[in-house]
Amino acid sequence: MTISMYTASAPRLVNALKNLAAILAKGEAHAAARKIDPAVFLSARLFPDMFPLTKQVQIACDVAKGTVARLADMEAPKHEDSEQSFGDLQARIAKVVAFIEAVPAERIVGSEERRIVLTIRGEDTVFQGMQYLLGWALPNVYFHVTTAYAILRHNGVEIGKKDFLGKP
């Protein structure tokens, strides 16, 4: 099999999100076992002006679905940022995974030079598809999944890098 814009995106984003789901499940189980209010974890952050756990998960989901939608030239499903529990976050991840898995590979294969316009902090940034995927989208998703991991790890949840990597 030859590497393609599809093999480098959709299945990898699904994998990252499923690993995030497994990490969150360990966080939820830890909270239950220690009788910690789950809201303590969901609102935890590493510094006062950083986003808390819930927001890290929401952004990871939004970047993942937006990546696939933009590369496939489709509309991404909209999700309100209304999650209040670990279960809500799991449901959001599952919706994004289902969306990504339903996108046909042939819509993404060959998108290396597709023009992608992102509005970041009010400014339009223009990417080519491959630069967008490899230089912006994948690192961005891994950034938020790792930060979610780091927030839980910092709070004593027993997780390791193998939970983050899952089954490569």
Place this chain on the structure above:
Amino acid sequence: MTISMYTASAPRLVNALKNLAAILAKGEAHAAARKIDPAVFLSARLFPDMFPLTKQVQIACDVAKGTVARLADMEAPKHEDSEQSFGDLQARIAKVVAFIEAVPAERIVGSEERRIVLTIRGEDTVFQGMQYLLGWALPNVYFHVTTAYAILRHNGVEIGKKDFLGKP
């Protein structure tokens, strides 16, 4: 340009390492400005049994150089884990960047099915090249660069996601 095992690896790893170097430079400057002993940052960690900042940087470097070496079927340069300062870490990153940039693209192009054997916690794991790159190596490097970022961010260094993403 079509995505290849080269475009998805070497330039991306170099970019991640250069962004890490820029983040560390901000950490060092922050320590100097606040008269914080740099060793406080270098030994900082997010939980007692997590690796400190220096080790996060060393692992990011080792995974990056090992990825390119394995995909190109070359020997990776050896680096002792002897860094004691921000300057030492910058020098290590620079050595790895120089190694990666010297590897000819044609040694990596077409490595999708190359057999890669990793010894992880004493056990051999066999990957195909593409699975190794996309499922293990890239997430691994981003994991350690993000964790280095998170350690400094947690300690008050003024950095943001755009420092992590750099110029995509």
